[in-house]
Amino acid sequence: MSGPAGGTAENKAPGRGNMPARSEILLSGFGGQGVVLAGRCLGTAATRAGFEATMLVSHGTETRGGYVRSQVVVALGEIDSPVVEKPDFFLALSQAAYNRFKPLAAFGLTLYDSQMVSPDGALPGRDLGLPARELARSRLGDELAANMISLGVILRLLGGVPLAEGQRAARELSKRGGETNVLALELGWNLDLG
């Protein structure tokens, strides 16, 4: 675990049960990394935990090397705009996605896969490198579980949405590797973030 990158980051994300009225989460990567599945698990878990939730999915037009983006909003009451303009959490699983959305990094915590992304040291805001892909490969034998390890981290920092609901959603929504994804969420949830 590399700990907070950039040297100045202090994790001030709300603790469990201390969730703000509205949280914005931007999940990004390239096609096949499970960005949309992670968003569906987050939205489903939040919905079952009694929150309102929305998600907008978009992707680049490139066949390869583009980006996938899930904009998730979780709120205690009515959600007006579903657009993530000031993400409390920005997850980048690929360099292309990081580069595209990093202007939004100033508002909250940026999480990036430390083996996939070279972070921009000049960015404002807090950031944290996660060796998600490497952990998924070495601990779970499936590097595709990097999305769920990352989501586990976000769920814990977000507060309010129980890990068990995330796991239930992962089990139901994963077309493959459901049990691996359940373990990956737990691995991410329990990671020592330094």
Next chain:
Amino acid sequence: MLRLFDTGNRSVTEAAILCGLNFYSGYPITPATEIAENMSRRLPLAGGYYVQGEDETAALHMAVGASLGGMRAMTSTSGPGYVLYADPYGWAIGGEIPVVILNAQRVGPVSGITGAPGQGEFYLSRYPTHGGNFETIVLAPEGVREAFAMTVEAFRLSERFRTPVTILADQLVTDGWEAFEVPETREELESLGLPLPDRASHPGPDFYPDNTLIDVPPVVLGRGTGGACSDWTPTREGYDTEEIGEQMRHARRLVGKVLDNRGLIDRSESVCLDDDPRLVLVSYGSPSRTVRRAVREARARGLKVGAVRLRSLWPFQDKLFQAPGRDHLVVELNCDGQLVREVSRASGREARFLGRCGELPKVSELLEAVTLLLDGKKIDGGYWAEKHGGVFR
């Protein structure tokens, strides 16, 4: 209630089946493909039929035919398919045949981009077929949850008015995800007015009456109903005629039944209008959500603005825009400006325009525009805003 986190395509499917839908025909197209997919799985289990047409013209013709046979029918598409509905849409209007049509608008023109929202069929939904002499009924949901409720409303209006109802959604409504509720018990179904009563068969012989009344049972062909129907001008009995007098009677009914009963159709939402703000933002569909947030944030900053959201588009609700001294800023997902023209006409003064192609305007952009307009300045709307009142003096 069953609480789901899913797309508008799913919420529309669930609502339609609870309405008693038993015939869906369509041609898959992004961003409405999942309605067809969902229907193909769900309808056979619910005792209904799913048919994939060879194109959209055939798909709506089949739905119209199924409705004429007494079934509850719908189809769904996006802009490139909606334009192909022109012929059967006319049959349904002229023959007074209930059918529900969903258009998930994507950015155009022509095929545009499949995965980006647009609002280019505002006027096409008013004039979806040739010949004139009709009014259309068009509803516009802003999200997944409202798409569920509006599908129920669309079926009800379609039956009561004996005419097609278009649900004019957009890509963010159908492909977007949101928490929503589906009724599970009889009590919950009934609380939503579901399921709708079975189709009554018009006893005749006055199948096309000489009045503008609604709640006239639709014409059902076959099984000894005695019903008749035509795409030509019909007599009251439903036979073809070349008599001008009959044409006038028929046209009067098609227009009048909608306009005389528009109280059942008109739908809108007001945001922060109680203190009569001078500047009012106008929108429909998914942009309304960022508009609402922008208005609330503007109010929090002490800026006196409000918003009107159109939940039904046609017949157009002129009265919403006739308060004296108001300026309107119309926010649309297009750059040529469509709704803005109707708002300008209805209000009698040129409305301001902020158009975005393929993505929602940001709350921050809207706040900036509102601030500039209230200061009597020009908004940065570029060429298109210049052409549609971007200058605020």
